[in-house]
Amino acid sequence: MMNDMSYNLPATDVAVLVIWGVIFLIFIVKLLQSIRLVPTKSAYIVERLGKYHKTLEAGFHALIPFIDRVAYIQDLKEETIDVPPQECFSMDEVNVEVDGVIYISVTDPVKASYGITDYRFAAMQLAQTTTRSVIGTLELDRTFEERDLISAKVVEVLDAAGEVWGIRVHRYEIKNITPPQTVRNAMEMQVNAERERRAILAESLGEKQSRINRSEGNMREMINISEGEKQRRINAAEGKAAEILALAQATSDSIVKVADVINQQGGQQALNMQLSEQYLKQMQGLSKENRKVILPANILDYQQWMTTIGLQTEAK
Template identity: 85%
Template sequence: MDGLVMIIWGILFLILIIKFFQSIRLVPTKSAYIVERLGKYHCTLEAGFHALLPFIDRVAYIQDLKEETIDVPPQECFSMDEVNVEVDGVIYISVVDPVKASYGITDYRFAAMQLAQTTTRSVIGTLELDRTFEERDLISAKVVEVLDAAGESWGIRVHRYEIKNISPPQTVKDAMEMQVNAERERRAILAKSEGDKQSLINRSEGIMREIINVSEGEKQRRINAAEGKASEIMALARATSESITKVAQVINQDGGQQALEMQLSEQYLAQFKGLGKAQNKVILPANLMDYQQWMDTIGLNKIKSG
């Protein structure tokens, strides 16, 4: 009988020791312990060492205050143009009020995920399919706004919501791919036509400039040739004028008349050298030895009388 009593007291002492050690709590950083005293909320233990009353106080909830991510599973949504798309995302939240997160809702993670899904469906229902790919920021902002409004009573804060994938049906993907390929081909054809157009313009401008340059060169060549010819004529005229003036001056000097007659006679006789070779017709005076008749023939006497 005494042995049984000792065993009972030993068990009670062991339970007391266990409860005593359980009443000592070391709370890590970025954590919060919710303490209940006799089934009622008593206090929130922050990071550090804390001692509780055995059998009276107990830690009912442990809340992690670090930012965490919650995957939103894929769900089917209908766009405004009645296209079924599959959307999934991820939520970034953190607990800001451990008491509300413990007593304000049963499971804030599940509630945030469900609210994000319903809000995503409602926002996509107001957009056409093409805009759903462009308005990701709009969808994310709307989900964050709704979750923030609900998170005030849940003791959480929603930092951001990101859409990971928007997957339309395979038929829509094929149609979109065909549209993209058609647009790419249109741009390629347009770019090629623009290139050909610019090439033709450049070639025609080159030909036009070449023709202009050639005509300008020909014009300048003719101007230079005309100026050269005019200079040549002017030089010959001045030389002829000077030679005539000098000849006239020489003729008027003593013996000039006789020198002129002698030179003309030499030139006249030189014409008879090629009579046998050339096909020329020459009228000769009746008496070749009559020098005076020669002079009369060539009109030298008229020059003298003049």
């Protein structure tokens, strides 16, 4: 009976049941959506009836279904934004291509949600325009040297705008500065020429130092040789002087001793006898060498010999 009644419900009642079922399902979905679990380093912007209501921080939160809704979800962690390559003209009218990367983070989720439509795109555009303006004040050679200047200027401009946008720019780094191919070829030639100049200069300085070292070595060698020769001569002279002095002293001592002996009794006769013996030995040696010797007329007269050589006076 009951089954027959269920199958015989009017079409209007079935439609009403379907509508209530859909409403109940929507209510369940909204109820589940009203329960929010906010992760760390995230912020949920809640609107009540289309107007900002509050900011949900990390943790569990329950909203009022159909009245409250999460309008924006902001990530508070530091993130990187690639700045695409762009063409810039330097002060000397050289076209270069520059790209970079921005490191930013959200400091005020409300301003980041309502202060600007897309703070990432805005930061990227502002970084590009600031880079173009800074490079326009620099010559091409300085653009490669003044990366820090360009980065600091971009960070300064982005920080001023970031106060309104609710973001903070930590740093901006230039990845590449690419000049035209012709300029790169000229720069490579310039670098090669500079490298060759430094190599030649280093080689010449090395050769100069080498010659200086050799000349100083030769000079010191000559000084050492001359000092050694000087010292040798001084030592030889001192040795010769000492030798002469010793001989003179010995001769003096011997003369004194001979004089003392002569003055003794029989000393003169002993001296005459010794001198006579030496004279005869010398005469014998001269005869062996075939030398001419003048002898007295009477060879057997010994007294005349002594008188001739002055060792004895003639008897009166």
